Amino acid sequence: MSHAHEPAGPVTADDVRHAVRLAVATLRGAAEADWDARAGSLEWSCWETVEHLADDLFSYAAQFAPETPPLDDHVPFAWVRRKPDGPANVIFAERRLGPAGLLSVLEASGALLVAMVRTAPPDVRAFHVFGVADPEGFAAMGVVEILVHTHDVAEGLGLAWEPPADLCARVLTRLFPDAPAGTAPWPALLWSTGRAALPGRPRLTTWRWHGAPRPVGTP
Template identity: 70%
Template sequence: MAPEDVPPPPPPVTADDVDRAVRLAVAVLRQAPQDAWSAKAGSLTWDCWETAEHLADDLFAYAVQLGPRQPPLEGEVPFLWESRRPGGPANAVHADRSAGPAGLLQVLEASGALLVAMVRTTPPQTRAYHGYGVSDPEGFAAMGVVETLVHTHDLAEGLGLDWTPPADLCARVLTRLFPQAPQDTASWPTLLWATGRGELPGHARPTRWRWYGAPRS
Protein backbone atom coordinates (compact mmCIF):
# COMPACT_ATOMS: atom_id res chain seq x y z
CA MET A 1 0.00 0.00 0.00
CA ALA A 2 1.38 3.38 -0.94
CA PRO A 3 1.80 5.87 1.93
CA GLU A 4 -0.92 8.08 0.49
CA ASP A 5 -3.33 5.11 0.65
CA VAL A 6 -2.86 4.54 4.40
CA PRO A 7 -6.01 5.77 6.15
CA PRO A 8 -5.45 8.48 8.76
CA PRO A 9 -5.80 7.45 12.41
CA PRO A 10 -9.14 8.12 14.11
CA PRO A 11 -9.42 11.52 15.79
CA PRO A 12 -8.84 11.84 19.55
CA VAL A 13 -11.46 10.72 22.03
CA THR A 14 -13.35 13.73 23.41
CA ALA A 15 -15.92 14.73 26.01
CA ASP A 16 -18.51 14.57 23.24
CA ASP A 17 -17.67 10.89 22.77
CA VAL A 18 -18.32 10.20 26.45
CA ASP A 19 -21.61 12.07 26.25
CA ARG A 20 -22.62 10.14 23.14
CA ALA A 21 -21.76 6.77 24.65
CA VAL A 22 -23.67 7.42 27.87
CA ARG A 23 -26.66 8.88 26.03
CA LEU A 24 -26.91 5.87 23.71
CA ALA A 25 -26.48 3.43 26.58
CA VAL A 26 -29.18 5.02 28.72
CA ALA A 27 -31.58 5.10 25.76
CA VAL A 28 -31.17 1.34 25.30
CA LEU A 29 -31.32 0.52 29.00
CA ARG A 30 -34.58 2.44 29.40
CA GLN A 31 -36.19 -0.29 27.29
CA ALA A 32 -35.55 -2.96 29.95
CA PRO A 33 -38.52 -4.41 31.83
CA GLN A 34 -38.85 -3.03 35.34
CA ASP A 35 -38.47 -6.46 36.91
CA ALA A 36 -35.41 -7.58 34.90
CA TRP A 37 -32.64 -5.84 36.83
CA SER A 38 -31.95 -8.75 39.17
CA ALA A 39 -30.80 -10.92 36.22
CA LYS A 40 -27.11 -11.75 35.88
CA ALA A 41 -25.27 -9.29 33.63
CA GLY A 42 -23.77 -11.28 30.78
CA SER A 43 -20.57 -13.08 31.77
CA LEU A 44 -20.18 -11.08 34.99
CA THR A 45 -20.91 -12.37 38.49
CA TRP A 46 -22.95 -9.25 39.29
CA ASP A 47 -26.62 -8.67 38.57
CA CYS A 48 -27.75 -5.93 36.21
CA TRP A 49 -28.51 -3.42 38.96
CA GLU A 50 -25.03 -3.86 40.46
CA THR A 51 -23.42 -3.63 37.03
CA ALA A 52 -25.17 -0.37 36.22
CA GLU A 53 -24.08 0.99 39.61
CA HIS A 54 -20.53 -0.14 38.85
CA LEU A 55 -20.62 1.65 35.49
CA ALA A 56 -21.85 4.84 37.15
CA ASP A 57 -19.08 4.44 39.72
CA ASP A 58 -16.45 4.03 36.98
CA LEU A 59 -17.50 7.27 35.32
CA PHE A 60 -17.59 9.06 38.68
CA ALA A 61 -14.14 7.72 39.62
CA TYR A 62 -12.56 8.93 36.38
CA ALA A 63 -14.14 12.35 36.78
CA VAL A 64 -12.96 12.88 40.36
CA GLN A 65 -9.46 11.66 39.53
CA LEU A 66 -9.11 14.75 37.34
CA GLY A 67 -10.76 17.02 39.92
CA PRO A 68 -8.05 18.17 42.37
CA ARG A 69 -5.99 21.20 41.46
CA GLN A 70 -3.02 18.85 41.61
CA PRO A 71 -4.37 15.43 40.58
CA PRO A 72 -2.68 12.49 42.33
CA LEU A 73 0.00 10.66 40.36
CA GLU A 74 0.55 7.75 42.76
CA GLY A 75 -2.93 6.69 43.86
CA GLU A 76 -6.66 7.33 43.62
CA VAL A 77 -8.52 10.20 45.22
CA PRO A 78 -9.42 8.55 48.57
CA PHE A 79 -13.15 8.12 48.34
CA LEU A 80 -14.44 5.12 50.26
CA TRP A 81 -15.27 2.29 47.87
CA GLU A 82 -17.21 -0.52 49.48
CA SER A 83 -19.29 -3.51 48.46
CA ARG A 84 -22.85 -3.98 49.65
CA ARG A 85 -22.48 -7.78 49.66
CA PRO A 86 -19.69 -10.35 49.46
CA GLY A 87 -18.58 -10.54 45.84
CA GLY A 88 -20.44 -7.41 44.82
CA PRO A 89 -18.72 -4.43 43.15
CA ALA A 90 -16.84 -2.06 45.45
CA ASN A 91 -18.37 1.32 44.67
CA ALA A 92 -18.43 4.84 46.06
CA VAL A 93 -21.65 5.37 44.06
CA HIS A 94 -24.82 3.48 45.01
CA ALA A 95 -28.30 4.21 43.67
CA ASP A 96 -31.31 4.40 45.98
CA ARG A 97 -33.23 1.23 45.14
CA SER A 98 -36.50 2.85 46.15
CA ALA A 99 -36.11 5.11 43.08
CA GLY A 100 -36.32 2.05 40.83
CA PRO A 101 -34.62 1.58 37.45
CA ALA A 102 -35.46 5.13 36.37
CA GLY A 103 -33.51 6.45 39.35
CA LEU A 104 -30.64 4.06 38.65
CA LEU A 105 -30.33 5.36 35.10
CA GLN A 106 -30.49 8.93 36.37
CA VAL A 107 -27.49 8.14 38.59
CA LEU A 108 -25.70 6.74 35.54
CA GLU A 109 -26.48 9.86 33.51
CA ALA A 110 -25.27 12.13 36.30
CA SER A 111 -21.97 10.28 36.68
CA GLY A 112 -21.47 10.42 32.93
CA ALA A 113 -22.14 14.16 32.95
CA LEU A 114 -19.46 14.64 35.61
CA LEU A 115 -16.86 12.93 33.43
CA VAL A 116 -17.99 14.89 30.37
CA ALA A 117 -17.57 18.15 32.27
CA MET A 118 -14.17 17.25 33.68
CA VAL A 119 -12.76 16.10 30.33
CA ARG A 120 -14.11 19.22 28.64
CA THR A 121 -12.64 21.65 31.19
CA THR A 122 -9.37 19.99 32.26
CA PRO A 123 -6.23 21.20 30.45
CA PRO A 124 -4.93 18.48 28.09
CA GLN A 125 -1.49 18.54 29.73
CA THR A 126 -2.99 17.41 33.06
CA ARG A 127 -1.92 13.98 34.28
CA ALA A 128 -3.57 11.77 36.89
CA TYR A 129 -3.12 8.29 38.30
CA HIS A 130 -4.85 5.19 37.01
CA GLY A 131 -4.10 1.60 37.94
CA TYR A 132 -2.92 0.93 34.38
CA GLY A 133 -0.66 3.97 34.39
CA VAL A 134 -0.75 7.75 34.60
CA SER A 135 -3.10 9.17 31.95
CA ASP A 136 -4.50 12.42 30.57
CA PRO A 137 -8.04 13.77 30.07
CA GLU A 138 -8.34 12.09 26.67
CA GLY A 139 -7.26 8.80 28.23
CA PHE A 140 -9.88 9.07 30.97
CA ALA A 141 -12.48 9.94 28.33
CA ALA A 142 -11.53 6.81 26.37
CA MET A 143 -11.68 4.70 29.53
CA GLY A 144 -15.15 6.05 30.26
CA VAL A 145 -16.30 5.22 26.75
CA VAL A 146 -14.93 1.67 26.95
CA GLU A 147 -16.55 1.09 30.33
CA THR A 148 -19.86 2.37 28.96
CA LEU A 149 -19.80 0.34 25.75
CA VAL A 150 -18.74 -2.99 27.22
CA HIS A 151 -20.79 -2.83 30.42
CA THR A 152 -23.84 -1.89 28.38
CA HIS A 153 -23.06 -5.05 26.40
CA ASP A 154 -23.08 -7.01 29.68
CA LEU A 155 -26.34 -5.36 30.71
CA ALA A 156 -27.98 -5.88 27.33
CA GLU A 157 -27.22 -9.61 27.52
CA GLY A 158 -28.77 -9.83 30.98
CA LEU A 159 -31.76 -7.64 30.16
CA GLY A 160 -32.51 -9.18 26.76
CA LEU A 161 -31.78 -6.01 24.77
CA ASP A 162 -30.00 -5.35 21.47
CA TRP A 163 -26.83 -3.26 21.70
CA THR A 164 -24.41 -2.41 18.90
CA PRO A 165 -22.58 0.87 19.47
CA PRO A 166 -21.30 3.06 16.62
CA ALA A 167 -18.24 1.67 14.84
CA ASP A 168 -16.43 5.02 14.82
CA LEU A 169 -16.71 5.32 18.59
CA CYS A 170 -15.28 1.83 19.03
CA ALA A 171 -12.47 2.57 16.58
CA ARG A 172 -11.37 5.70 18.45
CA VAL A 173 -11.09 3.97 21.82
CA LEU A 174 -9.34 0.95 20.31
CA THR A 175 -6.72 3.25 18.81
CA ARG A 176 -6.29 5.16 22.09
CA LEU A 177 -6.25 2.31 24.59
CA PHE A 178 -5.62 -0.99 22.79
CA PRO A 179 -2.62 -0.53 20.47
CA GLN A 180 -2.11 -4.30 20.41
CA ALA A 181 -5.58 -4.99 18.95
CA PRO A 182 -5.98 -6.05 15.30
CA GLN A 183 -6.55 -3.13 12.96
CA ASP A 184 -8.10 -5.03 10.05
CA THR A 185 -11.23 -6.29 11.83
CA ALA A 186 -14.60 -4.69 12.57
CA SER A 187 -14.22 -2.34 15.52
CA TRP A 188 -17.09 -3.49 17.79
CA PRO A 189 -16.25 -7.22 17.69
CA THR A 190 -12.61 -6.24 18.15
CA LEU A 191 -13.41 -4.19 21.25
CA LEU A 192 -15.39 -7.09 22.71
CA TRP A 193 -12.44 -9.38 21.95
CA ALA A 194 -9.94 -6.93 23.48
CA THR A 195 -11.97 -6.81 26.70
CA GLY A 196 -12.34 -10.57 26.98
CA ARG A 197 -15.97 -10.66 25.89
CA GLY A 198 -15.97 -12.14 22.41
CA GLU A 199 -14.28 -14.25 19.79
CA LEU A 200 -12.36 -12.83 16.85
CA PRO A 201 -11.60 -15.18 13.93
CA GLY A 202 -7.89 -15.82 13.61
CA HIS A 203 -7.07 -14.45 17.05
CA ALA A 204 -6.90 -16.37 20.33
CA ARG A 205 -9.29 -15.03 22.93
CA PRO A 206 -7.29 -13.26 25.67
CA THR A 207 -7.46 -14.87 29.11
CA ARG A 208 -6.37 -11.59 30.70
CA TRP A 209 -6.72 -8.13 29.28
CA ARG A 210 -5.90 -4.53 30.01
CA TRP A 211 -5.73 -1.20 28.26
CA TYR A 212 -2.84 1.27 27.94
CA GLY A 213 -3.80 4.76 29.03
CA ALA A 214 -0.46 6.50 28.54
CA PRO A 215 -0.84 9.87 26.79
CA ARG A 216 -0.22 9.91 23.04
CA SER A 217 2.73 12.23 23.53
Protein backbone atom coordinates in the same frame (compact mmCIF):
# COMPACT_ATOMS: atom_id res chain seq x y z
CA MET B 1 -2.65 -0.60 13.70
CA SER B 2 -5.57 -0.43 11.30
CA HIS B 3 -9.27 -0.76 11.98
CA ALA B 4 -12.20 -0.74 9.59
CA HIS B 5 -13.68 2.77 9.43
CA GLU B 6 -10.95 4.14 11.69
CA PRO B 7 -11.31 7.91 12.07
CA ALA B 8 -8.65 10.45 12.86
CA GLY B 9 -8.75 12.55 15.98
CA PRO B 10 -8.84 12.16 19.75
CA VAL B 11 -11.53 10.82 22.06
CA THR B 12 -13.48 13.81 23.36
CA ALA B 13 -16.01 14.87 25.96
CA ASP B 14 -18.63 14.69 23.21
CA ASP B 15 -17.78 11.01 22.74
CA VAL B 16 -18.41 10.37 26.44
CA ARG B 17 -21.72 12.23 26.28
CA HIS B 18 -22.77 10.35 23.15
CA ALA B 19 -21.89 6.98 24.69
CA VAL B 20 -23.87 7.73 27.84
CA ARG B 21 -26.91 8.82 25.85
CA LEU B 22 -26.81 5.70 23.68
CA ALA B 23 -26.45 3.43 26.71
CA VAL B 24 -29.26 5.06 28.66
CA ALA B 25 -31.59 5.03 25.64
CA THR B 26 -30.95 1.31 25.17
CA LEU B 27 -31.31 0.33 28.83
CA ARG B 28 -34.52 2.31 29.24
CA GLY B 29 -36.08 -0.29 26.96
CA ALA B 30 -35.90 -2.87 29.75
CA ALA B 31 -37.63 -1.07 32.60
CA GLU B 32 -39.76 -4.14 33.37
CA ALA B 33 -36.95 -6.71 33.05
CA ASP B 34 -35.21 -8.55 35.87
CA TRP B 35 -32.34 -6.25 36.81
CA ASP B 36 -31.11 -8.83 39.31
CA ALA B 37 -30.26 -11.15 36.41
CA ARG B 38 -26.59 -11.81 35.80
CA ALA B 39 -24.93 -9.30 33.48
CA GLY B 40 -23.56 -11.32 30.59
CA SER B 41 -20.34 -13.12 31.53
CA LEU B 42 -19.87 -11.07 34.71
CA GLU B 43 -20.52 -12.32 38.23
CA TRP B 44 -22.52 -9.17 39.03
CA SER B 45 -26.20 -8.50 38.43
CA CYS B 46 -27.35 -6.02 35.81
CA TRP B 47 -28.19 -3.55 38.58
CA GLU B 48 -24.76 -3.90 40.20
CA THR B 49 -23.03 -3.55 36.83
CA VAL B 50 -24.75 -0.24 36.09
CA GLU B 51 -23.87 0.98 39.58
CA HIS B 52 -20.27 -0.06 38.92
CA LEU B 53 -20.33 1.80 35.60
CA ALA B 54 -21.69 4.96 37.23
CA ASP B 55 -18.99 4.62 39.89
CA ASP B 56 -16.29 4.29 37.20
CA LEU B 57 -17.41 7.47 35.47
CA PHE B 58 -17.63 9.36 38.76
CA SER B 59 -14.20 8.18 39.91
CA TYR B 60 -12.59 9.02 36.56
CA ALA B 61 -13.97 12.55 36.80
CA ALA B 62 -12.83 12.88 40.40
CA GLN B 63 -9.36 11.50 39.71
CA PHE B 64 -8.14 14.62 37.96
CA ALA B 65 -10.35 17.11 39.82
CA PRO B 66 -7.92 18.05 42.66
CA GLU B 67 -5.64 21.03 42.13
CA THR B 68 -2.76 18.54 42.15
CA PRO B 69 -4.15 15.22 40.90
CA PRO B 70 -2.59 12.10 42.44
CA LEU B 71 0.00 10.31 40.31
CA ASP B 72 0.53 7.25 42.50
CA ASP B 73 -2.93 6.26 43.78
CA HIS B 74 -6.64 6.93 43.56
CA VAL B 75 -8.34 9.86 45.25
CA PRO B 76 -9.03 8.21 48.63
CA PHE B 77 -12.79 7.81 48.64
CA ALA B 78 -14.07 5.03 50.88
CA TRP B 79 -15.21 2.32 48.46
CA VAL B 80 -17.53 -0.27 50.01
CA ARG B 81 -19.18 -3.52 48.94
CA ARG B 82 -22.86 -4.06 49.70
CA LYS B 83 -22.32 -7.80 49.44
CA PRO B 84 -19.08 -9.83 49.49
CA ASP B 85 -19.04 -10.62 45.76
CA GLY B 86 -20.43 -7.26 44.61
CA PRO B 87 -18.47 -4.32 43.16
CA ALA B 88 -16.69 -1.92 45.50
CA ASN B 89 -18.29 1.47 44.87
CA VAL B 90 -18.63 5.00 46.16
CA ILE B 91 -21.77 5.47 44.05
CA PHE B 92 -24.99 3.51 44.67
CA ALA B 93 -28.52 4.08 43.40
CA GLU B 94 -31.64 4.24 45.56
CA ARG B 95 -33.23 0.86 44.85
CA ARG B 96 -36.81 1.91 45.56
CA LEU B 97 -36.73 4.25 42.54
CA GLY B 98 -36.12 1.34 40.20
CA PRO B 99 -34.31 1.31 36.84
CA ALA B 100 -35.31 4.90 36.05
CA GLY B 101 -33.47 6.10 39.16
CA LEU B 102 -30.49 3.89 38.41
CA LEU B 103 -30.18 5.32 34.91
CA SER B 104 -30.47 8.84 36.30
CA VAL B 105 -27.45 8.08 38.51
CA LEU B 106 -25.60 6.81 35.43
CA GLU B 107 -26.45 9.99 33.50
CA ALA B 108 -25.28 12.18 36.38
CA SER B 109 -21.95 10.39 36.74
CA GLY B 110 -21.43 10.53 32.99
CA ALA B 111 -22.12 14.27 32.97
CA LEU B 112 -19.44 14.79 35.63
CA LEU B 113 -16.85 13.05 33.45
CA VAL B 114 -17.99 15.03 30.40
CA ALA B 115 -17.56 18.29 32.31
CA MET B 116 -14.11 17.39 33.65
CA VAL B 117 -12.81 16.24 30.27
CA ARG B 118 -14.13 19.40 28.67
CA THR B 119 -12.58 21.78 31.21
CA ALA B 120 -9.36 20.13 32.42
CA PRO B 121 -6.10 21.40 30.92
CA PRO B 122 -4.82 18.86 28.38
CA ASP B 123 -1.46 18.63 30.14
CA VAL B 124 -2.95 17.47 33.48
CA ARG B 125 -2.09 13.90 34.47
CA ALA B 126 -3.66 11.56 37.04
CA PHE B 127 -3.22 8.01 38.29
CA HIS B 128 -4.97 4.98 36.87
CA VAL B 129 -3.95 1.40 37.57
CA PHE B 130 -3.36 0.91 33.82
CA GLY B 131 -1.10 3.93 33.55
CA VAL B 132 -1.01 7.63 34.42
CA ALA B 133 -3.36 9.27 31.91
CA ASP B 134 -4.44 12.62 30.52
CA PRO B 135 -8.05 13.86 30.17
CA GLU B 136 -8.37 12.26 26.75
CA GLY B 137 -7.22 8.96 28.23
CA PHE B 138 -9.85 9.16 30.95
CA ALA B 139 -12.46 10.03 28.32
CA ALA B 140 -11.46 6.96 26.31
CA MET B 141 -11.50 4.77 29.42
CA GLY B 142 -14.94 6.08 30.28
CA VAL B 143 -16.25 5.32 26.80
CA VAL B 144 -14.87 1.77 26.94
CA GLU B 145 -16.50 1.23 30.33
CA ILE B 146 -19.83 2.45 28.92
CA LEU B 147 -19.69 0.40 25.75
CA VAL B 148 -18.61 -2.92 27.24
CA HIS B 149 -20.67 -2.77 30.43
CA THR B 150 -23.76 -1.83 28.43
CA HIS B 151 -22.97 -4.93 26.38
CA ASP B 152 -22.86 -6.98 29.59
CA VAL B 153 -26.14 -5.56 30.88
CA ALA B 154 -27.87 -5.79 27.50
CA GLU B 155 -27.01 -9.50 27.39
CA GLY B 156 -28.52 -9.98 30.84
CA LEU B 157 -31.68 -8.03 30.00
CA GLY B 158 -32.17 -9.47 26.52
CA LEU B 159 -31.51 -6.22 24.63
CA ALA B 160 -29.75 -5.58 21.34
CA TRP B 161 -26.65 -3.38 21.62
CA GLU B 162 -24.10 -2.43 18.97
CA PRO B 163 -22.43 0.97 19.39
CA PRO B 164 -21.22 3.08 16.46
CA ALA B 165 -18.12 1.81 14.67
CA ASP B 166 -16.39 5.21 14.69
CA LEU B 167 -16.74 5.52 18.48
CA CYS B 168 -15.32 2.02 19.00
CA ALA B 169 -12.48 2.74 16.60
CA ARG B 170 -11.42 5.92 18.42
CA VAL B 171 -11.11 4.16 21.77
CA LEU B 172 -9.33 1.20 20.20
CA THR B 173 -6.79 3.54 18.63
CA ARG B 174 -6.31 5.40 21.93
CA LEU B 175 -6.15 2.49 24.38
CA PHE B 176 -5.54 -0.83 22.61
CA PRO B 177 -2.42 -0.73 20.43
CA ASP B 178 -2.51 -4.54 20.04
CA ALA B 179 -6.11 -4.75 18.81
CA PRO B 180 -6.41 -6.93 15.71
CA ALA B 181 -5.99 -5.10 12.42
CA GLY B 182 -8.57 -5.57 9.71
CA THR B 183 -11.37 -6.43 12.16
CA ALA B 184 -14.50 -4.33 12.50
CA PRO B 185 -14.18 -2.01 15.52
CA TRP B 186 -16.96 -3.38 17.73
CA PRO B 187 -15.91 -7.06 17.51
CA ALA B 188 -12.29 -5.91 17.97
CA LEU B 189 -13.26 -4.03 21.13
CA LEU B 190 -15.18 -7.01 22.51
CA TRP B 191 -12.16 -9.21 21.85
CA SER B 192 -9.76 -6.67 23.37
CA THR B 193 -11.81 -6.57 26.59
CA GLY B 194 -12.12 -10.33 26.98
CA ARG B 195 -15.76 -10.62 25.95
CA ALA B 196 -15.63 -12.48 22.64
CA ALA B 197 -13.46 -14.67 20.46
CA LEU B 198 -12.49 -13.82 16.88
CA PRO B 199 -11.58 -16.19 14.05
CA GLY B 200 -8.16 -17.56 14.95
CA ARG B 201 -8.09 -15.57 18.19
CA PRO B 202 -9.43 -17.25 21.35
CA ARG B 203 -11.26 -15.19 23.90
CA LEU B 204 -8.82 -13.40 26.20
CA THR B 205 -8.74 -14.44 29.84
CA THR B 206 -6.68 -11.41 30.90
CA TRP B 207 -6.55 -8.02 29.24
CA ARG B 208 -5.72 -4.38 29.84
CA TRP B 209 -5.72 -1.05 28.08
CA HIS B 210 -2.88 1.49 27.85
CA GLY B 211 -3.93 4.85 29.20
CA ALA B 212 -0.62 6.73 28.85
CA PRO B 213 -0.90 9.89 26.74
CA ARG B 214 -0.18 9.66 23.03
CA PRO B 215 3.29 10.65 21.90
CA VAL B 216 3.51 14.19 20.57
CA GLY B 217 2.53 14.26 16.90
CA THR B 218 0.28 11.17 17.06
CA PRO B 219 -2.95 11.85 15.15
